[in-house]
Amino acid sequence: MRIMFLNQSPMNPEGQATHERTQSLLRSYTSPGTELDLCYPDEFEGAQVFRAMGAQSVLTGLHHAMEAPALIRKTVWAEQVGYDAVVQSNTFDPGVEPGRLAVRIPVIGIMRASLHSATILADRIGVTVPLPGHVPYTRRLLRMYGMESFVTGVRAVGLYGEQMEARKDELFAASVETMRALVRETAAECIVPLGGALVPYVVDPRDLEREVGVPVINTKSVSIRFAETCVSLGMSHSPITYPTANLKPEDFTAKAF
Numbered sequence: 001m002r003i004m005f006l007n008q009s010p011m012n013p014e015g016q017a018t019h020e021r022t023q024s025l026l027r028s029y030t031s032p033g034t035e036l037d038l039c040y041p042d043e044f045e046g047a048q049v050f051r052a053m054g055a056q057s058v059l060t061g062l063h064h065a066m067e068a069p070a071l072i073r074k075t076v077w078a079e080q081v082g083y084d085a086v087v088q089s090n091t092f093d094p095g096v097e098p099g100r101l102a103v104r105i106p107v108i109g110i111m112r113a114s115l116h117s118a119t120i121l122a123d124r125i126g127v128t129v130p131l132p133g134h135v136p137y138t139r140r141l142l143r144m145y146g147m148e149s150f151v152t153g154v155r156a157v158g159l160y161g162e163q164m165e166a167r168k169d170e171l172f173a174a175s176v177e178t179m180r181a182l183v184r185e186t187a188a189e190c191i192v193p194l195g196g197a198l199v200p201y202v203v204d205p206r207d208l209e210r211e212v213g214v215p216v217i218n219t220k221s222v223s224i225r226f227a228e229t230c231v232s233l234g235m236s237h238s239p240i241t242y243p244t245a246n247l248k249p250e251d252f253t254a255k256a257f
Contacts, residue, residue, distance in 0.1 A: 001033070001034050001035070001084045001085070001228065001231045001232070002034075002035045002036075002037070002082060002083045002084050003030070003034060003035070003036045003037075003083065003084065003085050003086070003087060003224065003227050003228070003231075004036075004037055004039050004074075004078040004083045004085070004086045004087070005023075005026050005036055005037065005038045005039065005087050005089055005224070006039055006040070006041070006071060006074055006075065006078070006086055006087065006088050006089055007038060007039065007040045007041070007089045007090075008041075008050070008064070008067055008071070008088075008089055008090040008094055009040070009041065009047055009050050009067065010040050010041055010042065010043045010044070010047055010070075011040040019038060022038060022201060023036075023037070023038040025200070025201065025220075026038060026220060026224065029218075029220060029221035029224045029225070030224055030228070031225070031228055034224075034228055036224065037083075038089075039074065039078070040074075041067065041070035041071050041073065041074045042070060042073070042074065044066075044067075044069070044070040046066035046067075047066070047067075047070075049062060049063045049066045050063035050066070050067070054160070054161065055161075057131055057133075057160060057161065058131070058133050059130070059131055059133050059134060059160070060133040060134075060136075060137055061092065061134075061137040061140075064090070064092060064094035064095075065094075067094050067095060068094055068095040068098060069252075070095075071088065071094060071095030071099060072095055072098055072099050072102050072252065073252045073253065075095070075099040075102060075103055075107060076102050076103060076247075076249055076252050077249065078103075078105070079103040079104070079105045080249050083105065084105060084106075084231045085105055085106040085107070085108065085227040085228075085230060085231050086099070086103075086105065086106070086107045086108070086227075087108045087110065087223050087224060087227050088107065088108065088109055088110060089110070089196065090110070090196070091110045091111050091114070091194040091195060091196045091219050092111055092134075092137065092138070092141065092194065093109030093110065093111045093112060093141065096108070096109035096112075097109075100237045100242040101242050101243070101244060101245075102244065102247070102252070103244065104236055104239075104244060105236060106227055106230040106231065106235065106236045106237065107237065108223050108226055108227045108230070109223075110196065110219045110220065110222075110223040111141060111145075111192075111194060111219070112145055113219075113222055113223045113226045114192050114217050114219040114222050114223065115142075115145065115147050115150070115151075115192055116147075117217060117222045117226075118150075118190045118191075118192050118215070118217050119147075119150050121190050121215050122189035122190035122214070122215065123150070123189060124150070124152045124186070124187055124188050124189045124190070125147075125150050125151050125152065125188060125189070125190050125191070125192055126151070126152050126153055126155070126179065126182030126183065126186060126188030126190070126191045126192070127142075127151055127153070127154045127155075127182075127191070127192050127193075127194060128154075128155055128156070128157055128175065128178050128179060128182070128191060128192075128193045128194065128195075128199075129154060129155070129156050129157070129194045129195055130156065130157055130158075130159065130160035130194075130195035130197075130198055131156050131158065131160050132156045132158070134156060134194070134195070135154050135155070135156055138154045138194065139154060142154075152182065152186035152187060152188045153182050153185075153186040153188065155178050155181065155182055156178070157171070157174045157175050157178050157195075157198065158174060158178075159171050159174055159198070160195065160197070160198065164197065164198060164202050165202055168202055168203065171198060171202055171203055172203050172207070172208070175193070175198070175199065175203060175208055176208060176211045176212060179191050179193075179208060179211075179212040179214075179216065180211075180212055183212060183213065183214055188214065189214055190214055190215045190216075190217065191208075191212065191214060191215070191216045191217065192217045192219065193205065193208070193216060193217070193219065194219070196219055196220055199216075199218075199219075200218050200219070200220055200221075205217065205218040206218075
């Protein structure tokens with residue numbers, strides 16, 4: 001089977017080394033026989049919003065709204081060229097819901113897949129996010145998914161940005177402290193770490209789990225394996241929940257007039 005792992009923003013021309021390292025890690029999560037490609041949306045107007053907000057350490061979900069059309073177009077292209085499923089890289093699921101309205105192959109959102117996996121392992125889930133601006137945004141998504149009753153708290157680690165590999169020890173310590181607080185103060189029994197650029201790309205969830213004492217979900221591996229399950233069993237999103245019009249790929253790029 002072929003799975004596209006779709007990044008949230010266009011590829012940085014200077015980021016080939018990061019691409020290779022990340023793709024290698026993601027491929028290590030796949031089952032034998034699965035081909036996984038880390039792909040990117042085409043350059044689009046508004047892509048700079050993510051970098052501008054990130055430079056200020058204020059990420060609120062606005063950039064995800066700007067990204068959605070480009071992510072949908074890439075999802076349509078994925079189906080057209082023969083991918084069996086698309087996993088949206090970003091842990092806040094941008095473009096997933098509307099993307100399902102455009103294709104019949106499985107489109108997997110990391111946040112939703114990880115939350116539901118966590119509820120199979122525990123009754124009370126703690127969620128960590130990179131920055132304070134992510135907290136209210138995450139709560140809105142939890143309400144939309146109907147998962148509020150499972151989540152004991154959403155707390156920010158307080159770190160994000162480029163060159164996080166150089167701050168790995170600092171990130172690890174801050175993550176452990178935040179997760180331990182969720183366990184201690186909210187009685188969380190399992191942790192879902194949102195912000196995949198931090199966990200698992202920099203810090204391994206297994207190392208955090210050893211320090212925190214409860215399961216820490218690897219959001220990337222869980223979502224990849226769920227996508228594999230869907231493809232292997234011939235499952236996809238319901239045509240009643242997500243009806244799909246008969247559209248051509250060019251309909252997603254052509255202007256109305």
